[in-house]
């Protein structure tokens with residue numbers, strides 16, 4: 001009987017079945033789905049694509065914030081997805097509550113890395129995650145942080161030196177400079193070598209890959225939501241996005257393996273891992289590779305985004321800038337005094353950074369999790385098992401229910417003697433580094449880097465905002481800021497030489513002759529460079545002796561003329 005049906009009848013049956021399924025799905029999602037009672041725009045409740053579209057456009061943080069303001073602290077962003085903005089939700093979703101199971105990461109959002117082995121960020125089970133985290137914790141201890149300080153200083157010195165040399169060239173894109181320094185630091189800490197971005201004033205090809213890689217992760221996460229159409233959707237993913245993802249994985253593997261061969265002499269992340277790894281309880285080489293690849297992504301662009309944000313806000317709020325500059329320039333007598341430990345005494349600086357993290361958190365969307373088992377209570381409401389739940393960082397940080405003047409930059413709210421108006425701010429709603437066992441392992445390192453870079457920047461320069469500057473929630477480029485190259489004569493030049501004299505790095509002496517170095521630069525003897533190393537390309541024969549060289553970094557080059 002079936003065999004007698006013609007092509008048109010078959011098509012009609014298929015079409016009417018599809019339409020019925022679509023109507024049924026729409027009606028079910030809107031009226032009978034277990035999440036039907038939660039508020040939000042109908043369009044978002046009936047299908048995934050409006051949320052997906054918003055994510056791919058990079059607008060999702062704004063959209064969620066606006067929807068929370070309109071509908072309240074819980075919104076339905078997709079048929080099976082809720083997004084929260086309250087402090088209790090943060091605790092419920094991200095921290096482990098006694099014997100209760102934790103909320104696992106949403107596998108669609110945390111895609112398996114290209115090599116097929118999980119990194120610390122994507123690994124599914126709590127037991128496996130603890131294995132990764134325990135081992136990696138050695139590289140992020142207070143002791144390791146202190147050991148890493150000279151290496152970090154090398155790059156901050158270089159950043160300042162480079163900014164001085166280009167300050168007279170007109171407006172600088174500060175996001176780029178912050179990317180250069182943060183990628184150079186993370187390259188050295190993770191792979192044992194710098195990306196040389198500061199020296200070359202440009203991105204290493206791999207860093208360009210990485211910037212594309214962020215997009216590829218977003219695309220893939222969304223394509224996975226439609227398993228039936230995944231292959232078709234992949235065709236819409238730009239070629240460079242796929243290539244970026246593959247390039248990232250390949251380069252990471254090569255570099256991580258060659259760093260492993262260097263052993264345990266360098267004060268970087270790998271030393272901690274190699275020293276403490278154990279066959280039974282540790283992690284395999286296959287697991288180290290994607291984890292170190294993630295460290296590069298997680299520990300670079302986050303910092304540069306925040307530094308860009310804080311610079312922008314300080315320039316938009318001159319009274320805050322003035323207070324911070326005064327704090328920095330009166331706490332320290334010389335630039336040499338500014339280091340990873342001494343910057344901890346800058347109370348207003350910490351308030352400024354936290355306020356920038358509130359207004360422009362580098363991971364604005366928050367991490368999606370799955371409600372375990374039959375269901376759990378989140379923010380006082382029963383949520384069925386299998387629902388995807390997220391606390392949106394950017395939105396939580398800007399809700400009037402959590403903060404007074406939520407969109408204003410008010411560092412004072414973080415001070416002990418905060419003005420009365422801000423005393424009721426709900427600081428428990430603030431979690432730019434997330435909470436619980438899967439929170440940011442690099443939090444202390446991030447604060448150390450951001451404090452040191454900002455203190456050194458504002459010690460050396462007065463800044464002015466370029467009229468083309470604009471800011472977007474994250475992963476933005478083109479935040480153009482002017483760096484005015486004021487040497488702050490009083491503190492940076494003068495008759496006394498700043499800093500202690502140390503030995504020249506081996507090899508450098510081949511390229512220098514005795515001469516007179518300018519004040520402000522440290523050296524064994526007075527020296528004059530006759531080489532054409534990076535810094536001297538611009539000013540051959542310059543008497544300036546870059547301060548960063550005395551840190552004995554292996555990453556600088558000084559080539560004979």
Ligand code: HEM
Pocket residue numbers: 120121133294295298299300302303306361362363366367432433434437438439440441442443445446
């Ligand atoms: C301002 C700077 C930073 C911010 C705002 C930030 C924020 C975050 C957030 C929100 C998470 C949780 C992600 C999730 O649940 O999906 C996270 C995780 C992580 N971050 Fe950071 N991060 C920063 C800097 C760093 C640095 C400097 C490093 C290391 C060099 C780092 C390494 C990591 C790692 C490895 C994880 C995964 C931890 C785990 O799953 O156990 N982050 N970060």
